[in-house]
Amino acid sequence: MKRIILPLFLLLFSAVAAMAGDDVRNASALTRRLLPRQASSFVFEKINEEQDLFTLRSEGNKVVIGGNNANSMAVGLNYYLKYFCLTTISWYKDDPVEMPEVLPKVAGTLRIKARMPMRFFLNYCTYGYTMPWWKWADWEHFIDWMALNGVNLPLSITGTESIWYRVWRKYGLSDEEIRSYFTGPAFLGWHRMCNIDAWHGPLPKAWLDSQEALQKKIVRRERELNMKPVLPAFAGHIPAALLKRRPNLMATRVDDNQHGWGDFKNPELYGCTFLNSMDPMFAQIQKDFLQEQARQFGTDHIYGLDPFNEVDPPTLNADSIGMISKHIYQSLEAADKQAVWLQMAWTYYYKKYWNDERQRALYHGAPQGRMILLDYFCENKELWKRNQAFFGQDYMWNYLGNFGGRHRLVAPTERIFNRIDTVCRSGGSNFKGVGATLEAFDPNQFAYELTLEKAWDLPLTLPEWRDRLADRHVGTVSTAAREAYADYFKVLDVNFAPYIRTFIESRPSMRNQLPKYGATEKTVEPTFFDLVKLWRKMTALNADRDAYRLDLVNIGRQALADLFCTLWMKYKLAYELHDLAQMQQLADEMTGLLGDYDELLGCHPTFSMRPWIDSARGWGGTAEEKDYYERDARTIITTWNNNLSSINDYSERAWAGLVSCFYLPRWQMFLKATLKAVEEGREFDEDAYARECFAWEEKFANGEGRISYPAPQDPVDVSRRLIGKYFSNSLIYK
Known part of the structure; x- marks a missing residue:
């Protein structure tokens, strides 16, 4: 023995x-x-x-x-x-x-x-607004960053289309039908969320193959670092072409009961088709997809699946919603006995008809412990406080912080710090962790680091954490730096408004109003003076650390953007008074400021359009492919769709190159048109201008015009010059 x-x-x-x-x-x-x-x-x-x-x-x-x-x-x-x-x-x-x-x-x-076992990261949108053009070197470094910050549940959806390509071929669809069903690379996140089809398709077959190879590297490295990649599952989204071969499927087109997600022209071309989870084919497609995905990428049995993201369910009857949910989970379990269903709770915040009864029915479609909900936008509204902590299903607290990659000073560290402590104390035994659901990477990286640090029992108060961040951003322990960064955090916490856009990056319009700041409804002026004084104080530090230089450009960028807003409001008033001389003077000041704004942005690569365009073109094997990828990259950060709608400029960026070649010419068009209207004694035709402007925007998005970039300069030198130019004549700024 x-x-x-x-x-x-x-x-x-x-x-x-x-x-x-x-x-x-x-x-x-x-x-x-x-x-x-x-x-x-x-x-x-x-x-x-x-x-x-x-x-x-x-x-x-x-x-x-x-x-x-x-x-x-x-x-x-x-x-x-x-x-x-x-x-x-x-x-x-x-x-x-x-x-x-x-x-x-x-x-x-x-x-x-660790205080909690789960640490989530990423968002479907991040794959469009930040990561579509990444190659392995980018991913390898980022996976290391996630490990350094304790992430162990990363959303991992690269290469999804290569799996679906095999599945839909099995169901008899042609190569052209499948690739035309997919969107362009930058828009695949919304295709995966069941929002749009075909926009900028057909997707090149070379893209499918390269992304599959990339995903294999990604999930292998993530698992080496003890992460469980969250892979996608079938939520009911099918190619419309499948109905030609199987006309008896229980399927619904989104545009049957809506105008279509994203307000595209011709929504019938871009709207999605959904298969009802009660159709027997649903479970078969789920099984085929998950089995093929596991063959290529393995599985850790956690699947991201969001059947109703920003689209209406086929019914609002709670019992029917519960039955739909139950069938979806059963399709997962039939393919993988260990399946756990992970859902974004964004849509249950975003769509107000998701009351307690409907949410409870949806969440109870899976057995207890087999569903994880991501409380998606907790720095704003915490669903766990309003829906009885997700009615017993596991959930995670998430900081969103960024919509579309817009560059604003938003990092509510006090909310993050205190709210995570509260949910740890009061969130119940089904509270499992924290994460970040950012739509894009932004310059305020430290807010996401703080969120993930709060998953650990770190011996720091919030003031201590802020002081230590100042130390490492300037590279030394400095009282002056700690005081400057204390002021920085006051600005970051006041400016809690991820949705708010700056006027520079928004399409000009006489209908634009002064922006508001979150629930407090504070206008821009109370923080503007604080920003200028902060910029002056930060410039005086003159540190040589990269993190400091980024912070300096970010603060100066916001100060100039807010000054532009002030000039714009004066211009609007001068227009209403028909004061042509004042309008001309302000127009010259505004366009001059935009040139300086572009120059300041060029002082740090985070604020440059060059990496975005160069990396997009880097995926092309031919000149035609390079132009295709650049068109996709330009479109998502400008027009977004093919219609004059509110989604235009959603992903506006404060980027050198984009300012000089897109935002500045657009403002020049507007200023010229409004000056001409006043000079001719007529009312400015807003609608005609908007149509003309959108036609010009589409030309830019489609690749017209060479993008030029300012020469990189020292941000301290540029900041000193611009502070002296714009803010030295008033005691209130000192």
Whole structure:
């Protein structure tokens, strides 16, 4: 008997040791990628505990980082980098990693545990507004960033179309029918959310193949770092062409009962077709898709599936909604006995008819513990407080923070800090974690880092956390920097308005009103003076860290944008008074300011259009393909659709190049037209101008006009010059 037990024990011991070795190897490999010069100074060790935790200590000239897995070890490494080395790792691969010459010592042993098991990241929209043109180098760095910040549930939907291509071919659809059903690359997030078909299709077959190969690398690396990729599942969205072959399917076109999502012209071309979950074919398609996906990408049994995202369900009867939900989950379970259904709760916030009765019916379509809800926009409204904590199903608190990639100073760190503490205390046993559902990456990266840090039992108050962020953004402990950043955070918390756009990046219109700031309805003026004083104070720091330079450009950008708003309101008043001389003077000032705005943006690559266009064209193998990808990239950040609608400029960007070649000419057109109307003694024809402007915008989106970029300059020098130019003559700015 002993001769049998001993080999079994040795085999089990070897397996456990191998797993521990994998964690250490993967954490070490991450460190070599990020810190090739210092990697040999870090030692990793496995801690055999179930709960996520990390430890830090120094041994001689080595920093020893322990963790229960590679993900926890990465969090420990990031803690050391931030709070000992004053080093910020950006989510962009090309931003510098600035390290001290000598690694600081850790006094004693630091031991920190996770407060919650789940840490989610990404949004379907992020794949359109930030990541459509990424290659493996971008993804490799970003996955490392996610590990450093403890993410273990990333939304992983790259390459989805290659799986659907195989499935729909199996159902008899042609190559052209399938690729024409897909949208262009930047719009695939909305295709995956069942909002639009065909826009900028057909999708090149080379794109499908390259994205499948990319996804295999992505999920492999995510799993190496102890993440569970959230893969997509079938929500009922089918090609309209399928009905030609199977006319008896229980299917509905969105435009049968709506004007169509996104207000496209000819919605019948771009509207989606939905298969009812009660149709027997639904479960078969689900099975075919999940099996093919598992063959190509594996599975961790967590599936993102959002059947009603921003579209109406076929019925508002609660019992029927519950039956639809039950059939959807049963289709998942039939294909994967361990399936867990993850849903965005955005639509249950966005569509007001989702009352308690309907939500309860929907959530109870899956067994308890087999559904995870993402409370999507918690810095604004927390659904868990209004729907009895999702009626017992597991849920996560998420910071959204960004719509469409708009560049505003929005980072409500006080709300994030306090609300996460509250949900930890009062959210119930089914509260499982935190995450970020950002629509696009934005310059206020630290708000997302704070959200993910709050998943760990970190020994910092909010003022302490803010001080430490100031330290690492300027690279030293500085009272002046801490005071300046304290003022920065006051501005960031006041300007809580992710939906608000700046006037610069919005289509000019005499109907535009002064923007409002969130629920407080404060106009721009009360914060404008604070912004200018902050910009002056930040400029005086004159640090050489990349994070500081980004902050400086971001603050100056907002100050100039708010000044432009003031000039615009004066121009509008002068128009109403028919004061042609004042209008001409203000027009000259506004266009001159836009040139300076573009110059300031060119001081940091985060605020440049060049990487967006260059990376899009980089996917093309021919000149025709390069132009196709650039057209897709231009369209999503300008016109978005093919109609003069509210969705235009949704993804407006404060980007050098885009300002000089799109926003400035558009304002010049408007100013010229309004000046001419007053000069001729007639009323400005707003509707005629809007049509003319949209025709010009479409030409730009379709690739007309070469984009030029300002030469990079030192942001401190540029800031000093612009502060002197625009804000030196009034004591109120000092």
